[in-house]
Amino acid sequence: PFLPLVPEMKFVEYNDVDALERSITDKTAAVIVEPIQGESGVIIPDDNYLKEVRELTEEREVLLILDEIQTGFGRTGKMFAFQHSGIEPDILCLAKGLGGGFPIGATLFSCNDFEPGEHGGTFIGNPLACAVANTVVRVIMEKKLVKNSERLGSYLLRELRERDLSVRGKGLMIGIDVLDGKRSVLDLIEKGILTIYSRNTVRVLPPLIIEKKHADQFLSAVEDIEL
Template identity: 45%
Template structure:
């Protein structure tokens, strides 16, 4: 029982960790708390092949990356693979607390009603919110299109900042509206300075500012944030 942790994007370490007792591999296709780190397509395909070769399950944690956040309904769609089990939450309820575990038909036969129970899990009220959120999200692709358009604009503006502050900003990365800016310095003071200006961002893995705006964010919102960051960066010692 239990998990073995292995370095991300390192297929040799993953192969090494799999034994005859391994039942599944669980990972985030884009690590959130780990610092907005995107799995490589090759890595995810090799992990999928490894699972198939050993007849073990691939479980994707899409709690952060799911529900349109990366510009597709689920992030795995960017990588040409599919999981056996997927966890989703956060965006799923459009503001109400709901999480869900999805499984392929083949895997789902291993479950019966009650085998994955929780007191408030699966209650009709939040499920209705989840269905409504999904309907709006998929309505003629409108929100996903908007997410991809704004992603392109946001990345362009973050790269503009990187060009202005090359010693401070190491990398811009991410997909859709899950973007990270790796700094050469501690990100917390910048998060606080943004909050003082009315922008709620956060910092993961010490030095990575994470931007996960609403999927309906507008250009003017992005422009205001970029301007605030420019001011904050130019006042850093």
């Protein structure tokens, strides 16, 4: 449904800096990467991956574009996932969490390659969407929801590992490997828990406002079903 794709794009194995280096030529404009792959099943790269990608793009003088549409605004226990690696991208793509359910997207530039007005669109600057986004960011900061994501995410990961589950994640972005992702998600729905799946991974992305009692409710539901 997304065809035709943007021409002259190369797809490189995730978490493989050597493969990325081999793919960059003097015609490469930018490298686009997710700090954590969401739709693929919460795939977390090696600790030094993003730092090495940043060093490589600076050395080869190409832009680094980070897709934080899923990971941004506290989802991973930091305001932005790139902060776990101590780097800064040239361009940052944001959406989802910025609107708290209201449709909005944003593109942030730290580089000097663009001037105001060069990046535009029909719905850019919608007053209602921007007002919602301002409120969402204010609530995230005032309610310390980034810290809540880090605290409860660490708690969930620890408890799930103690149950001998194959689990990975950062903050409240968690993936659990299961035998049948669809069946597990449907079983959890019967227990009053909403999750999503990617093939054989249950993806757990609860609201940042959850409390420990909600985390415990999820853990109780996990114990009652066969993953």
